Amino acid sequence: MNNKQVAEQLLKIHAVLLSPKKPFQWASGIKSPIYTDNRKTIGYPKVRDTIANTLVKLIKTKYPDVNAIGGVATAGVPHAAIVADKMKLPMIYVRSHPKDHGTGKQIEGHLPENAKVVLIDDLISTGKSVLNATKAVKKAGIDVLGVAAIFSYQLQDSEKNFKAADVKFDTVTNYSTLIQLASDQGFVDKEELALLKKWRQNPWNWN
Template identity: 35%
Template sequence: MTSCTTAPPVLAERIAHVLLNQEAVRVQPADPFTWSSGWTAPVYCDNRLLLSTPGARNAVQQGFLAYCAGLPARPDVIAGTATAGIPHATLLADRLGTALAYVRGSAKTHGRRRQVEGRVNSSTETLVVEDLVSTGASALDAVKAVRDRKAPVIGVLAIFSYDFPEAHEAFAEAQCALHALTTFQTVARVARDTGRLSTTEYDDLIRWHSAPDSWSPA
């Protein structure tokens, strides 16, 4: 499967409200952020903030469980990406009663020199949990690490996706499914509809999304 899917609209909007209420996603076109990639962006996502509030954590887990309920079979392993995906993967594995693993950004240079920590092998169908997806590079690095252990990967399950075309292309090329609870477009629309953004600011966000590498504040 190579599709990139999103939760049903009602759930996607509910998660968007959670992210905005917890300030896990902040939108501020007049005072943009600088990403590690060097991009200037009017939006920034930090899903670590969700961990502080039980209700927010529970909303994410309910969305994750709804996705897992639609799978042909329960995953054998939930693998969280380091570091932000690990706590959400831990909560999901606990609720499903499955094994847990995590994927480092790179392999250790000492000891057993592993990138994937946990019992992951050719007989364990693995679901990778990521907190957010932008270009998809880090999530797909984790997928590759799991596949290098000969484990079949069900796909990547994320809380939030910027939904860039580059990510769709990357996941298709890797022949890996991506499912996000909510996306940039949904969060931007909810921010506008709840008065967090004016129509002009909303239009500026959409302009950024269409060309993030060349955007500058209006």
Template identity: 35%
Template structure:
């Protein structure tokens, strides 16, 4: 299956399962005529497979273009988790697969009190993931935690950019953003 076919199939699935119109209050507190719940698509086995394929091809191309050595992929739980895992699993077919991690909203209250779980080492060069960006707030919060742990963030991979300033806020922080879809490409 070509990337164009994968992109088209994933777009159709996102529109069917994840995109709703009406009046909604977003996590940022803003109201919007568009609600996008990517988890429904990312947790669908077909959706996860399509996200893994398109996401890994996109990440791999950016790694090669920039000449990067990236060790891991992940982001703020829960939105980033299925996307990171799908991309990580697909990357296992290549010679240098990406490890997968997740960032908790708060440090764990027991055990080692970790806020980053999974396969992450201090100093790793990573790709940070988010399902949907509006203001960029959750991506930036995850970036704060990761950078405090010594991570070097190569770039952000986002499933859908709502085109409401989030990409610009993240890039103002020095983190390039690559989105698989934007509001305009998803709803064209």
């Protein structure tokens, strides 16, 4: 999907920051003209409701056989909880690693027999974290229909990683939609828009 309303809200509440001329440094070492913190969305009731409604629509359209919702810890969990509530479906959440105490669970919650799960995350960059969660859920014998997220950077690595893992994914909005909207609304000028487009093509060598 390329929902402009959600993209506009992310810009408005500064969940997404654009700085092509003074890029941010990611933990991976990538210098990026964009920084995304979708955790901010849970502090804005109207924004999180719009996101949840759009996720519900996406899931019903793309994954009509779904009968359970999963949240990827930590940022995907609140959105998964709201979506599961709206859809009246059971929910699980998936830790990044199994607990090192107690029963050592990585997956929390309860699912019906023959569960068909859609996992929800807040952001797709390379896809590695949500694919690790997907792998854990599949290992537990649970059918994962696909992944739904709020936003994707649309990096080539993510496409390759999801394809290699044979996992479908969809997002509410994406990088192309957001940067064009940012340009249309004066958040960035033409030169900055060109840099933003260049980054997506080659995140390691663009500036």
